[in-house]
Amino acid sequence: MGYGKKDIVNLDGKKLMVRDTVLTLSNLISLSRILMVVPVIYLHQKNALQVNNLIISLIIYGVVSDYLDGLIARLTNTISEFGKMADPIADKISAGLLFIYTVYLGWVPLWFIIFFATRDILIITGSTLIRRKYGKVAMAIMSGKISVNILSLYWISVFFFPEWTEVQFWLMWASVAIMTYSFFDYMHRFRLIMKGAEFN
Numbered sequence: 228m229g230y231g232k233k234d235i236v237n238l239d240g241k242k243l244m245v246r247d248t249v250l251t252l253s254n255l256i257s258l259s260r261i262l263m264v265v266p267v268i269y270l271h272q273k274n275a276l277q278v279n280n281l282i283i284s285l286i287i288y289g290v291v292s293d294y295l296d297g298l299i300a301r302l303t304n305t306i307s308e309f310g311k312m313a314d315p316i317a318d319k320i321s322a323g324l325l326f327i328y329t330v331y332l333g334w335v336p337l338w339f340i341i342f343f344a345t346r347d348i349l350i351i352t353g354s355t356l357i358r359r360k361y362g363k364v365a366m367a368i369m370s371g372k373i374s375v376n377i378l379s380l381y382w383i384s385v386f387f388f389p390e391w392t393e394v395q396f397w398l399m400w401a402s403v404a405i406m407t408y409s410f411f412d413y414m415h416r417f418r419l420i421m422k423g424a425e426f427n
Contacts, residue, residue, distance in 0.1 A: 253300035257313040264324045311364040334385045353417040370409035
């Protein structure tokens with residue numbers, strides 16, 4: 228498929244070129260983040276809930292890839308409509324599955340994953356409405372990325388350092404706070420876009 232290039236002005240004033248393509252290195256990195264979840268869970272179960280070097284390597288890849296895909300897309304000028312959708316979805320699926328696993332183990336409260344899932348379903352619904360109206364996907368916002376980072380710290384503390392109960396308590400509530408803030412941030416952006424504001 229050839230490139231369909233469009234100059235688009237973002238709500239924050241940044242001007243980006245978005246391509247109509249799928250097979251880019253950054254998109255493959257985004258999608259690979261989902262694939263690392265299954266071996267992490269399998270190896271953890273097989274190893275009697277003990278962490279080994281391979282599990283650590285997979286988790287490090289998952290964290291690094293979340294920064295790497297966007298960086299490569301910008302450096303190679305391959306930001307795409309598919310990539311704008313694949314990156315946050317990969318975040319949501321991989322984080323969701325890993326949190327479901329820790330809920331299953333009894334290390335994370337059930338209400339937390341319900342809160343997490345409800346928020347993401349509402350955000351995805353808004354993104355779907357934007358796509359139907361304008362034929363393109365709105366890019367993730369900074370508060371959403373910060374939310375993913377805090378969630379990652381919480382999950383890592385639970386998974387690798389189960390004895391850090393006080394740290395986990397504060398990271399859990401920090402996650403709830405930033406997820407709540409980013410939800411309203413997304414809703415504000417959604418209202419602006421639906422009223423006709425330009426966006427990437």
